[in-house]
Amino acid sequence: MTAQTVVGDAFVLVGVFLIGVAAIGLLRLPDVYNRANAVAKAASLGLVSVLLGVVVLTPGVTAVVVLLVAIALQLFTVPIAGYKIGEAAFLSGAPVAPGTHCDDLGAGYGRDGAPPTGR
Amino acid sequence: MNGSDSPSVPHRAVVRGRRIASFAAAYLVRFLRANYRVAREIVTPGDGLAPAIVEVPLRSRTPFEIASYMSLVSLAPGSVALALSEDRSRLAVHGMHAGDPEHFRADLRELEDQMLAAWRPVGPGRDATGDDSTRRRTT
Amino acid sequence: MILIDAALVVLALALVVATVRLVVGPTDADRALSVDFGFAVVIAAVALLAVRLDAPALLDLVLVATLVGFLSTVAFARLVAARSSS
Numbered sequence: 391m392t393a394q395t396v397v398g399d400a401f402v403l404v405g406v407f408l409i410g411v412a413a414i415g416l417l418r419l420p421d422v423y424n425r426a427n428a429v430a431k432a433a434s435l436g437l438v439s440v441l442l443g444v445v446v447l448t449p450g451v452t453a454v455v456v457l458l459v460a461i462a463l464q465l466f467t468v469p470i471a472g473y474k475i476g477e478a479a480f481l482s483g484a485p486v487a488p489g490t491h492c493d494d495l496g497a498g499y500g501r502d503g504a505p506p507t508g509r
Numbered sequence: 510m511n512g513s514d515s516p517s518v519p520h521r522a523v524v525r526g527r528r529i530a531s532f533a534a535a536y537l538v539r540f541l542r543a544n545y546r547v548a549r550e551i552v553t554p555g556d557g558l559a560p561a562i563v564e565v566p567l568r569s570r571t572p573f574e575i576a577s578y579m580s581l582v583s584l585a586p587g588s589v590a591l592a593l594s595e596d597r598s599r600l601a602v603h604g605m606h607a608g609d610p611e612h613f614r615a616d617l618r619e620l621e622d623q624m625l626a627a628w629r630p631v632g633p634g635r636d637a638t639g640d641d642s643t644r645r646r647t648t
Numbered sequence: 649m650i651l652i653d654a655a656l657v658v659l660a661l662a663l664v665v666a667t668v669r670l671v672v673g674p675t676d677a678d679r680a681l682s683v684d685f686g687f688a689v690v691i692a693a694v695a696l697l698a699v700r701l702d703a704p705a706l707l708d709l710v711l712v713a714t715l716v717g718f719l720s721t722v723a724f725a726r727l728v729a730a731r732s733s734s
Binding site: 399402403405406409410412413414416417422425426429430433434436437440441444447448450452453456457459460463464467470471474475477478479481482484 | 651652655658659661662665666668669674675676677678680681682684685688689691692695696698699704707708710711714715718721722725726728729731
């Protein structure tokens with residue numbers, strides 16, 4: 391049990407916990423918007439944490455460089471993927487959960503339907 | 510930045526570096542807090558959600574500013590950008606903990622303020638809305 | 649090593665959840681979301697397997713899967729948005 395394995399295991403543990411939380415959220419949250427909000431980001435953050443743990447656990451320069459590039463790519467692509475899923479739900483007029491406050495969105499958002507009030 | 514006419518270029522660089530650093534720190538705190546809040550919301554039983562879809566007016570003008578603002582909003586859990594209006598002046602945002610939409614909107618505005626302060630050049634005349642009116646697409 | 653084994657079991661369960669949401673999902677955006685989630689879980693599992701089996705070559709797979717996962721998510725989301733408007 392070196393300090394290296396302790397730190398690496400801690401990162402892996404946090405990451406897997408976040409992915410597990412995201413899985414529970416995928417089952418529990420009431421509508422698409424909430425799920426897109428929480429799940430995509432919690433899962434990706436858990437993934438980044440797992441990869442950081444693997445960086446610490448793995449010897450060798452090549453592995454570290456490859457993983458750091460993967461982490462950077464992940465951090466740049468997460469918000470774009472989340473936004474595209476949210477936009478797809480919004481444009482296809484997915485119903486929102488009851489109790490959602492909804493601003494009166496005017497025209498000009500690329501769709502001509504009514505705001506997505508609960509159905 | 511055209512620095513040949515001004516003796517205070519190093520000073521500007523220091524001010525700008527400090528703004529960027531403080532923005533990064535503020536965003537990190539905001540990001541970790543949002544993560545904790547959303548994780549706790551999912552794990553604990555009961556329904557503490559107060560979701561809302563709000564419309565925020567954008568003050569970011571250039572494509573770079575708009576893209577980075579939408580990325581920053583979407584990266585933190587608990588808020589996600591849904592759609593950009595066609596004239597690029599308004600953004601629809603979904604929030605998970607927005608029981609008070611005004612408060613949520615003010616929070617987003619604060620983030621945009623910090624981001625613009627960090628990314629716009631320091632100096633007279635270019636701080637606020639200086640040279641960006643020509644870059645807006647007219648509809 | 650016992651910790652990594654347990655982590656792999658948790659990831660397998662998460663993949664089952666993603667499959668359930670893929671089948672049940674009331675809207676197509678839900679399905680795009682669960683594909684995205686499944687990709688993240690598989691990438692994490694491959695990275696952990698690289699440690700567990702002591703096979704660093706698997707880490708290249710992580711890099712490629714990150715890119716493919718992002719592109720497939722964006723393509724799927726565009727498909728959902730385009731089909732709804734026509």
